[in-house]
Amino acid sequence: xxxxxxxxxxxxxxxxxxxxxxxxxxxxxxxxxxxxxxxxxxxxxxxxxxxxxxxxxxxxxxxxxxxxxxxxxxxxxxxxxxx
Amino acid sequence: xxxxxxxxxxxxxxxxxxxxxxxxxxxxxxxxxxxxxxxxxxxxxxxxxxxxxxxxxxxxxxxxxxxxxxxxxxxxxxxxxxx
Amino acid sequence: xxxxxxxxxxxxxxxxxxxxxxxxxxxxxxxxxxxxxxxxxxxxxxxxxxxxxxxxxxxxxxxxxxxxxxxxxxxxxxxxxxxxxxxxxxxxxxxxxxxxxxxxxxxxxxxxxxxxxxxxxxxxxxxxxxxxxxxxxxxxxxxxxxxxxxxxxxx
Amino acid sequence: xxxxxxxxxxxxxxxxxxxxxxxxxxxxxxxxxxxxxxxxxxxxxxxxxxxxxxxxxxxxxxxxxxxxxxxxxxxxxxxxxxxxxxxxxxxxxxxxxxxxxxxxxxxxxxxxxxxxxxxxxxxxxxxxxxxxxxxxxxxxxxxxxxxxxxxxxxx
Numbered sequence: 001x002x003x004x005x006x007x008x009x010x011x012x013x014x015x016x017x018x019x020x021x022x023x024x025x026x027x028x029x030x031x032x033x034x035x036x037x038x039x040x041x042x043x044x045x046x047x048x049x050x051x052x053x054x055x056x057x058x059x060x061x062x063x064x065x066x067x068x069x070x071x072x073x074x075x076x077x078x079x080x081x082x083x
Numbered sequence: 084x085x086x087x088x089x090x091x092x093x094x095x096x097x098x099x100x101x102x103x104x105x106x107x108x109x110x111x112x113x114x115x116x117x118x119x120x121x122x123x124x125x126x127x128x129x130x131x132x133x134x135x136x137x138x139x140x141x142x143x144x145x146x147x148x149x150x151x152x153x154x155x156x157x158x159x160x161x162x163x164x165x166x
Numbered sequence: 167x168x169x170x171x172x173x174x175x176x177x178x179x180x181x182x183x184x185x186x187x188x189x190x191x192x193x194x195x196x197x198x199x200x201x202x203x204x205x206x207x208x209x210x211x212x213x214x215x216x217x218x219x220x221x222x223x224x225x226x227x228x229x230x231x232x233x234x235x236x237x238x239x240x241x242x243x244x245x246x247x248x249x250x251x252x253x254x255x256x257x258x259x260x261x262x263x264x265x266x267x268x269x270x271x272x273x274x275x276x277x278x279x280x281x282x283x284x285x286x287x288x289x290x291x292x293x294x295x296x297x298x299x300x301x302x303x304x305x306x307x308x309x310x311x312x313x314x315x316x317x318x319x320x321x
Numbered sequence: 322x323x324x325x326x327x328x329x330x331x332x333x334x335x336x337x338x339x340x341x342x343x344x345x346x347x348x349x350x351x352x353x354x355x356x357x358x359x360x361x362x363x364x365x366x367x368x369x370x371x372x373x374x375x376x377x378x379x380x381x382x383x384x385x386x387x388x389x390x391x392x393x394x395x396x397x398x399x400x401x402x403x404x405x406x407x408x409x410x411x412x413x414x415x416x417x418x419x420x421x422x423x424x425x426x427x428x429x430x431x432x433x434x435x436x437x438x439x440x441x442x443x444x445x446x447x448x449x450x451x452x453x454x455x456x457x458x459x460x461x462x463x464x465x466x467x468x469x470x471x472x473x474x475x476x
Contacts, residue, residue, distance in 0.1 A: 006378055007448035008459045056446070059381035075378060075446075079462030082375065082406060082447025083272075083354055083418050083438060089223055090293035091304045139291070142226035158223060158291075162307035165220065165251060165292025166199055166263050166283060166427075177340065178333030181351070185332065189358035189414050195434075196351045198336070202425060203344035259344050270357060273469065276435045279350075283427060314428065 001070060003036070005046070006077035009053065012046040029055050030064035032074065052078055084153060086119070088129070089160035092136065095129040112138050113147035115157065135161055167247065168231045170222065172254040177264055184248055184266050191245050193272035195279035197265045203258035216297050217257040218305075223291035227251070234285045238267070241281070242274040249282065251290065281318050288315040322402065323386045325377065327409040332419055339403055339421050346400050348427035350434035352420045358413035371452045372412040373460075378446035382406070389440045393422070396436070397429040404437065406445065436473050443470040 003018050010016045026035050033055075037044045047053065050064070056075045057066055068074060086101050093099045109118050116138075120127045130136060133147070139158045140149055151157060169175075177198050185194045201218055235247050246268040256262060265282045269275040294305040324330075332353050340349045356373055390402050401423040411417060420437045424430040449460040 004378070006446070007376055007450075056378075056381055059378075059384045061444075075381065077378070077446060078448060078459070080443065080446050081449045081460045081462050082377070082445045083442040087223070089291070090221055090295075139223075139226060142223075142229045144289075158226065160223070160291060161293060161304070163288065163291050164294045164305045164307050165222070165290045166287035176333075176337070178331075178335075178337035180333075181336055181353070182331070182333035185353055185355065187414075191355055192357040193355070194351075194353040196336075196349075196353075197427065197431065198340055198349040198351075199427065200340065200346055200348070202347040259342075272352065272354065272438060276352065276431075276438070280431045280435075283431070 001068065001072045001074060004073065004075040006075065008078060009046045009076050012042055014040070014042045027067055028064070029057065029062060029066045029068055029074065032068055033064070033076075046076070054079055084151065084155045084157055087156065087158040087160075089158065091161060092129045092159050095125055097123070097125045110150055111147070112140065112145060112149045112151055112157065115151055116147070116159075129159070137162055167249070168228055168235060169248075169250045170224075170227050170231070171250065171252060174252070174261060175250050175264060177261065180248065180250065180264060181266065184246060185268065188245050188268065190270055191268045192270045193275040194266060194268045195272075195275040196267075197263075197279055197283050198261060199263040199283075201256050201258050201260045201262060214299050215258060216299065217255060217260070218294050218296045219255045220253040220262070221293045221295070222251075222253045226291050230290050231286065234282060234289060237285070238278045238282050242267075242269060242278040243271070244269050244274065244278055247278075247282070249286070251286070251292065253292065284311070284314040284318060287311045322404070323383055323390060324403075324405045325379075325382050325386070326405070326407060329407070329416060330405050330419060332416065335403065335405065335419060336421065339401060340423065343400050343423065345425055346423040347425045348430040349421060349423045350427075350430040351422075352418075352434055352438050353416060354418040354438075356411050356413050356415045356417060369454050370413060371454065372410060372415070373449050373451045374410045375408040375417070376448045376450070377406075377408045381446050385445050386441065389437060389444060392440070393433045393437050397422075397424060397433040398426075399424050399429065399433055402433075402437070404441070406441070406447065408447065439466070439469045439473060442466045 005013045022035050026032050033047050037047050058073050088096045105118050109115050116130050120130050141156050231249050248266040250264040267275050267278040386404050403421040405419040422430050422433040
């Protein structure tokens with residue numbers, strides 16, 4: 001699956017996009033985050049406080065218990081500040 | 084004093100403007116209206132229902148008990164419908 | 167700025183001039199009112215409106231609009247206010263009124279523009295006579311306009 | 322109509338095109354958002370903003386804006402909706418966003434335009450980084466924007 005990071009999360013993780021193949025058992029956004037945090041210190045820092053992180057699966061906002069599937073586009077970013 | 088009529092009141096009274104010199108004792112807008120109603124059938128009809136008439140003295144909205152004085156500009160008109 | 171005029175105006179040019187230059191402006195809200203080509207609201211009002219004539223009370227109009235602008239500036243932190251209101255014969259589709267406000271904050275811009283239109287509708291001495299296929303008729307004031315204006319009265 | 326673009330736009334020309342032609346339109350409400358040249362709200366935020374860069378999520382942005390437009394059209398009787406939002410580097414004074422709505426009625430035009438801006442602020446995936454005299458910093462989301470958006474949630 002394709003993971004995207006925007007705004008300060010991109011800087012903290014150290015990249016804007018990565019393709020990952022999580023192990024079996026990673027079936028929700030929440031469990032994906034727990035697994036991503038093990039990939040680097042940057043990942044761990046980016047996801048240290050989930051109250052300031054939002055997530056979209058296939059370009060729709062979802063909650064942390066949303067299911068994920070192979071081929072999904074999953075994006076993490078801070079609360080939006082446009083307009 | 085100078086009396087102005089706008090919108091349908093002008094048509095009902097039959098003129099848009101008249102200079103009048105009310106008798107002594109006419110000291111409020113309300114008493115002025117009572118006196119104006121005696122001037123013609125058109126005047127009487129225009130002021131038959133005061134709930135649909137608004138009044139301004141010297142270009143400010145006032146109530147029926149507002150005092151009037153020589154030299155005032157007194158305007159009668161329906162509720163406004165601009166914008 | 168208040169302008170009461172028979173002539174048409176160019177909303178695009180007004181907006182371009184209005185929003186230019188002040189670096190403290192974060193939001194501009196503008197409302198443009200037009201003559202509709204139908205009587206939309208009243209049941210049975212099938213006659214087409216071909217146009218209308220707006221009568222006003224010269225002098226009092228400018229005075230009341232200035233008072234409404236002052237009230238808006240008193241309630242919200244505004245950098246600019248523009249009110250243009252036309253009078254005279256207006257055909258269907260014609261521009262009637264333009265109100266614009268500029269503030270550092272969008273909420274102030276939205277609220278003040280909305281307030282200005284609501285108060286203008288109930289306080290500025292304009293009267294519309296509609297020219298319809300069924301003849302001419304003075305437009306009656308709407309209770310809903312009074313309600314819209316009332317919501318801005320301070321509790 | 323939704324447009325997400327790096328290029329500047331001409332609000333006057335947009336307004337002129339937007340309000341043209343539909344005889345059923347009685348009111349047009351437009352909001353224009355600009356880059357202010359200062360940090361106005363926060364105590365102690367004295368650093369001047371020289372400009373900002375707006376990052377966005379291509380694809381999701383258009384998708385979310387289209388959903389917001391659809392929601393507005395569902396709630397109010399609208400003839401036209403226009404949303405233009407820029408991204409990329411924007412200097413102080415630059416235009417960021419334009420939202421316009423056209424309805425037969427002024428109340429629907431005002432409310433829907435206000436709604437679109439409030440929801441856009443909390444749902445469209447844009448992020449601002451401000452370039453100030455004191456360095457670059459990502460703009461934090463404001464609680465007041467959430468509150469402004471929440472008021473439109475159906476009870």
